[in-house]
Each structure stands twice: as structure tokens, then as C-alpha cells.
Amino acid sequence: MENPPIVILTDFGDTDPYVGIMKGVITKISPRANTIDLTQGITPGDLLKGAVVLWQSIPYFPKGTIYLCVIDPGVGSPRKGIVLETDHGFFIGPDNGLFTFLLQKKYNVWELKNQSYQLQPVTHTFHGRDIFAPAAAYLWNGVSPKDFGPSIGEPQKLPIPILRINHESIIEGEILYFDQFGNAITSIGKFHEEKDTLQFQIWIGTEGKRVIHRNSSVIRIKKNIFIPWAKSFSEIPPNHCAAIIGSSGLLEIAANRQSAERLLNLTRGESIFLINKYKNGVQHG
Amino acid sequence: MENPPIVILTDFGDTDPYVGIMKGVITKISPRANTIDLTQGITPGDLLKGAVVLWQSIPYFPKGTIYLCVIDPGVGSPRKGIVLETDHGFFIGPDNGLFTFLLQKKYNVWELKNQSYQLQPVTHTFHGRDIFAPAAAYLWNGVSPKDFGPSIGEPQKLPIPILRINHESIIEGEILYFDQFGNAITSIGKFHEEKDTLQFQIWIGTEGKRVIHRNSSVIRIKKNIFIPWAKSFSEIPPNHCAAIIGSSGLLEIAANRQSAERLLNLTRGESIFLINKYKNGVQHG
């Protein structure tokens, strides 16, 4: 089998050498490892966006991939460094909730304590370089996760975003973050298309399934702004917004070559409602 | 022979995981393929800049390179996905004009229809992941372009930028886009230096050649702003602009460590005139 890549996710941006330095550390330990930038442009400290981005990305990488994830506002505090093993691969980073949405199946977690696999001296400000990049590289080289330190029970988790079925006909969610096009990615999902219907299955929290018909449902934001469905960005008329099933199955509020964020003055954390106007053919809403 | 790289050009920016996910898709199908970022920072939806950037970049990559090009405002609409084969290599992306400036020699085009080479289900919002990245990877693996779908005649083309020789002494062009330094890249070209003269040969549209002497010609923008030539950025005095032959042979309006765009309040699409004041030794202008 081919060796898996080391996939890097940070909030370090691209104007400083921090990500480059982590790649230097990796190439010194594992000269043949292949690194892939997932993105280094997460808004600084935005653990929720980082966690959702990880969740939506991992299905597209090979099993066994090593994810080096450094969104680490608590660097230097007593927060732990961990390696998490799931069905998808290995996730290395601070224990601060970044891996919240990866814990739905069986997993194991170890603390990164073994100083033999760290750059010495470990600084208080750049564990990405001193602890996490070396861990990724040694793991790639075949070091067993349990050699990094003791097994721990549960990684930290972020507060779960709002996603609930309020009563039969209303699904309530919230805006999680905006992408660079100004699309609002919401917590309402995960959907997949099946013929003319949308199969909805809650992706976090309690279980729940629904069948949604685009032509008998509508999205509401703020007091009384109702937003129709569209299948693709190009269907949306200029200066209008629509609800789209985004590429990861989450409902997005989007515009066509414009920013939905700006058109509707949307803010992160804002509530969003999917209203099933008709149920069993009878209009309720 | 070495395997060619997969070169990626998008408008996805660097704050979202979209490019990283496409690389995940590629590495799953072609673990040994080498990817190169051409740029992921094209202004969203800017097909003209994308098309010019492709044109100026391909001479510097190996023959046979696979270009994965996703500037795709029409994703989910009936626009086709295609693979274009030219002397330079293979170009994969939406059929929306992105390949306009690559069609001057013999080429072949196929539609990307074969679902065996697509991620299922194909979404309405991210063909870069579902159709184009897999096509690039399978092509790299040796799948023949004709296995992706039927041959089609002509790819879509963008409106050709203005570039004409108005009469013997005036070449008219337009500003195509600005680079990150604020240099205005114009349609007037392509030039190459030969001793003290500039050899001008029209790079798009009808044929036409001229010999330009820097010391007997001048560039005009707006009503009456005349701009002199410079050979390099460092020759331009502070707070002034000059015409430069850019690295791809197109005339650029540039400043020295300042933004020509801001200094002259330039706008995209704005007309620009190269005035050959002297012709055959006789001053005309």
C-alpha cells in the first residue's frame, strides 16, 4: 500500500513561515512523507470552523491519513497534546475540541508526552513545530501511537451547535461560519439527494431523520425572511439568496457570484429554520 | 520519462478546504501524482484572468502536464465539463471559456460524462471534487481522454479582449487585470526584446506584427495621460508609472514598489493606446 499523506490544517495563514517550518521539521524526520495543505487559513482561533472543516474533509482522503491540526490559542497552557485514532486515520493536535465531530464511532486517544518525539527545548508558543509536527512525522515513520504517551479517555469537545427538530415541521439550526465566497454554512444537515427529495439525517447530537421536499419547504432567517431552495448557485437570481445543499451535505445560504453574508447581513451563530410547510400532503405552517 | 505533474488553478482561495479536498481525491486515486499550485487565488469567477494566467504559465511546465482548472461560477448549470488536449498537455475543467487562449493550434476536446470516473453522487455545487479532480487523477493513471466521454467540437470561448492596430501608428488594447503588486496587465502584446527594439506580434485575434522603438513611442491612457517606457520596475521614479514589458510579454502599466492601479486610478477594461509617434523616421502623432 502507498504511504498515507500528512494533511495539515492550521490557522497560521500564509504570510508567516510557521507552516513552512513545520514542513521542515517533518522533512527532517520523514524525508519521504508527502504533505498536503488542507487549509492554513482558518480564522485565527476558530475551533468550530476548524472542527467542521475537518469533519467535511476526511471522507476524501485515504484511510490511515495523518492529520496535523494546529489551531491552538491555548498553546503554553496546561491543555494536552493528543493523537486520536479513528477509522479514518490519525489526528494530531491540541486537545481543545478540534476533533469534536470525529468521535461518532470507535476511537482511541493518547497524550503526547514522550519527549523523545519532541523538539527540545519545547517552547511555550509553538507546539506545532515542537510537538505536533514531530509526532506526525514519527507516526508516519511507523512509531506506534501508544509510544507517544498514556491513553486518555475522552478528548475535549466543543459545545455542540444547535440542531434540533422543534416539532414535526421545523428543523432549527444555526450559521456555523462563512466560506470565502460569503456562503453561510449552517448546522442543518446532513442531506443527500434522492430523486426529487432530500434525505435529511442529523449529523450531530441525537438521531433524527426526515424526508424534505424542496417544493413544500422553505428556510426562514431573522424574523420573517423566507428563503427558497435552489439546486445550484447558478439558479439564484442576482441580488437574491437561496438555500443550497452544500458539497458536504450541510444546508448553505448562498448567492450567485455575490456574498449571501453581505446581501442578508448574516452573522455567525444566527438561527435558521427549515420549515416543512406541508406534511403528509397537508399544509401546516 | 518522468510523470508529469498535476497543476491546479482555481478561485477557491486559501481559507477553505476546497483545494485540499481536491488533492485528497487525487491522492486516493493516484497516490504518486505530484500536484503543483499554479494559484488558487484568482478573483472568484474571474474567467478572463484565469484564462490569461493559464496562457502565460503553460510554457514553463513540462509537455504532457495535466492542468486541473476550476473557476466554475456555473457549477450545477448545464455547462459541460471537458478535457482539452493540446500540444502543451491536458486541461480539465468546466467548458466556460477558461481555455480560450489555448486554442491557437491543433486540439481535441472530450466531454467528461463517464460516471465511472466521477465521485458518486455528483453534487450540484462542487464538480472540482466530484468530476474534475477524479478526471485529472485517472488521466494521470493512464486513462485515455476518449474514455471520459464523447468528442466535442469547440470549447466555449470568452469574448476576445480588445487588441487592434487602429492605423499604422496606434495599437489599442485594454487592461485585463491587476496583479497583487497593482501592476495593470494589458492585452497589448506579445513583445520580445531584440537589441534596442521591441518585436510586437499580436497574441490573440488577427495576425499583425510591428517593430516598436521605446524612444519613439509612448503609451496613452484616459484622455491625455501619457506614460513613458521603462525597462524594469527599479527604473521608475517614485510616484510615477511606466510601461513595462511584463514577464509574459504583455505590456504592463507599473510603478516602482507602488501600485500603478492606485496611482493612476486604473480600472479593468479601460482602454490603453500604444502610440508610435515616429514612423519610418517621420513623426506622426
Add this chain to the structure above:
Amino acid sequence: MENPPIVILTDFGDTDPYVGIMKGVITKISPRANTIDLTQGITPGDLLKGAVVLWQSIPYFPKGTIYLCVIDPGVGSPRKGIVLETDHGFFIGPDNGLFTFLLQKKYNVWELKNQSYQLQPVTHTFHGRDIFAPAAAYLWNGVSPKDFGPSIGEPQKLPIPILRINHESIIEGEILYFDQFGNAITSIGKFHEEKDTLQFQIWIGTEGKRVIHRNSSVIRIKKNIFIPWAKSFSEIPPNHCAAIIGSSGLLEIAANRQSAERLLNLTRGESIFLINKYKNGVQHG
């Protein structure tokens, strides 16, 4: 031994194809060379930041690494192109001071004059593509540095940033640049932690060592703003700033998930003083 990577540092940003084109040039000459982006996001023309970034990054890459460094506002002027060899590896770029902080040990410098290792014709505007990228690739292929051109004595140097021990109890420095989080990286360093003390050793200019105790020293900026020490970002209270030993051993003025630059209205080049209030147990300041 593994082949070293080619590490790329520029101010070309990520919205233009310039870095991608340089990688194309490299892959044509050295298809098996591995490139690493150190950062392409240096502020355009900021040689000082580029030089400090290089200095802080090279310890983390393998010996023998080839650094392709193109911050080149003087492209097309008579400034030379050079290859510098140090204990750390090979540094290729314009002779404009970018390598100022790499010259503390034995080194050799050659001018890049041999046209056989350049793309022809060499333009006046993009030596990164025409001269420096080919040099990096040919060097990677095993061409000897002396085959590129004549040995020259001394590369150009930038003005050395202020860093002096004013009298026994005050170290004076300046703000060198800001990172993307708004941390101010200063010239005061290099520090390393040893138990409860900070061992200070001047990293540029004349030699000098001191032992600094965090609890008996303080940092002053502007007329009378005194800033305490913190060990990590997370220790700093909201809306406050503190002095931190950054990951490269330089003193940084930092805030906790906020921008120190904005909180204190800091500017580049601004003076900063480390005041050792107590000396030999006696308070002086």
C-alpha cells in the same frame, strides 16, 4: 542520504501564478525535486522581514537544503544574482541583503552569471523564473555552485536593526515586523529558557550575554508604557499585552487572541526597552 528539498520564500503572494511558474521551471529541470513553501506572503519588498524569517526558519530544515528566495524589488537593475553557501545549505536570490543574518559563520558566494543555467531570453522583470528557479534546480541536480559564475567576496547587507545594551540594566531594541496575529517581533534576543531564568545572547552585531529574570525585569515602549512578561499567549488577560519569548527566541509583544499591534498602536521600527530593574539583587530602575 535523501535529497534535500528546495524551500521557496517570496513576496509574490498567492493571487498570481508567479510561484507556480517557478515550480514549473524547477519541475522541468529537476522532476524529482521536492519543493516546500516557506512563505510566499512576505509584504512586497520587505527585505528585513524576509531576512529575519530566513534566519529563524533554517534551523528546522535539513543541512544542504536549497533555499530559493525572491524578494526582489530591484529586479532588472544592476544588482547581482547570487548563490550563497553556508553550513545550513544553499541560498539563491538577489544580492540585496536578504541573506544578512546568515553570514555569521564561514560562507562562500558566487554570482549567477552562467547563461547555460538561465532561461533565455532573461527578462527585466522576473528573475525568479529566468535565473533563480533554474539555478535552484540545477544545483539540486548536482551542478557545482562555482559553475554558476565567479566567486564574489561579500554579499550586500541590510542595515543592522538596533540591538544594544545601553548600560548594565537596559537592553534597547526595535520592532522588526508583525506576524499575522498582530504579534510584534522585536530585535531583542535571542533568549532561551533555563529553569526560571532567561539566558540572553545577542543574535546580531556585537557579542553580549545577560541573564534576565522575568520577575525583576519589565519591557517599556513609547514614553511610559510598561509591559509585563508572560510565558504563553494564554496567560495574557483580555485587552492586555505582554512580552513573550517567541518561537525563534526573539522577544515579542503579544496579546491573547487579539492584536498587540492594534491594542498598543505599535509601529514598525519603534523602540523597545528591556529594563532589568534589579541587578545583583539591588533595584536600580
